[in-house]
Amino acid sequence: QSEKTVLQQEVQLAVRESDRLWAMLEDKTSAHERFRAETEQQLRLWAQQLAAELKHLHLLVEHNRDLPQSFTVAEAVAHLRTTREQLQHFVRRLHQQLDSQKQMNEQLRKEKEQELRVQRQQLRAEKDQALNSMRRQLIREHVEELSCLRWAHVSETGGVAACLRRQLQDKDLELRQVQRSMAEWRRRTAARLASQFEHQLTAELERCKVALMRSRRASKTREARPRGGTHSSKETVCSHRIHAVNSAAAHISTDVVSLKLLRHLQGKVKQLRVETQAFLWSPNPPDPPVALSGEDVAEIKRQTS
Known part of the structure; x- marks a missing residue:
């Protein structure tokens, strides 16, 4: 119980730390x-x-065009150019600061996400380890208590x-x-x-059926194709006939292989159904099959060869 309590407290602390990091990231x-x-x-x-200032300067220039000026037009233009360059430099610096801040925030967000991902994985691993440890401890305590009870039953009344x-x-x-x-x-x-295996098997059988029908349709099309030519093209006709015979033999072999594969997969489905019924009625069923193993694939290849 103490170990279980400690593990639960550690899990709660880790969850609170994760929530704190998420809140920090959102902030x-x-x-x-x-x-x-x-x-x-x-x-x-x-x-x-800046636009208002430029407009004001433009109005001042228009208004004071005929008045005596303390500096020349070239000096005024140079002054305006200098002011514009300073403003452009200031705007560029602001843009650079904004881009730098964006990069820093993006880097911080990625680091926080990575840290949260690692913490989730650690929490999941610690949780699984704690559950396994608790299960083993419960089994061990149960065995010890059974032994003690059996001994007490023999020694005391x-x-x-x-x-x-x-x-x-x-x-x-x-x-x-x-x-x-x-x-x-x-x-x-x-x-x-x-159910998953049966769906996969049905899809695979449908694909085999479609491929077989396509191959048969192509074979029939090639066999029904008109054979033209004169008496001087006998070699071409013979080569077409030989190709048709080879194609028919290949389709027959494909049909045999498909039939064997279909029978084997149907047997697998029946076996899975029987095992499922056994799971339903058995008090301590064995571990269920999870997928086709290497031996099953080798058996399919052996039967289809």
């Missing part, structure tokens, strides 16, 4: 979105201010023996419940695997 993402929105808003504001017998009955009921749960799980797994 970083929202902060990045806010920063980007503020930056875009600031850029738009600066663009509006009376109220202690009755109490021990009740404990033994409780443990037996618990064990039977576990066995029933395992049997139900195995039955469901066997039924699911049998």
Whole structure:
């Protein structure tokens, strides 16, 4: 019980840590979105201010065109050019900062996702290990308690023996419940695997049937093709006949192979159904077959050869 409690506490701590990391990632993402929105808003504001300033300068130039000026037109143009270059440099620097912030946020998001993925895998592995350890510990404790109860039943009688017998009955009921749960799980797994295998077999048979019909249709088309020519093209006619005979022999061989494969797969389906029925009625069924093994594939190749 203490080990189970410690493992449950560790799992809860890991889940809380995962939630904390997810919350941190969401905070970083929202902060990045806010920063980007503020930056875009600031850029738009600066663009509006720059446009207003340029418009104001243009109005000043138009208004003061006839007034005496303290500097020449070339100096004013150079000053405007310098100001424009400074503004462009400032805008480029802002864009660079924005891109850098985006890259940092993207890198942080990837790191957090990787860390969360690793933590999930670790939690899953620790959970499986804890469950296996608890299962082994329960089995060991059950065996030890059965041994103690058996020894107490032999050595003692009376109220202690009755109490021990009740404990033994409780443990037996618990064990039977576990066995029933395992049997139900195995039955469901066997039924699911049998249904999956039957669907795969049906699809494979349909593909074989379509391929066989296509090959037969092509053979009939080649055999029904008109054979023209004169008496001088006897060699061509003979070669066509030889090709037709070879094609017919190949189709016959393919039909035989397909028939053998079909019979073998039908036998497999019947065997799976029988094993499924055995799982349904057996109190301690064996492990269900999960897929075609290498021996089954070798048997199919041997029977079809």
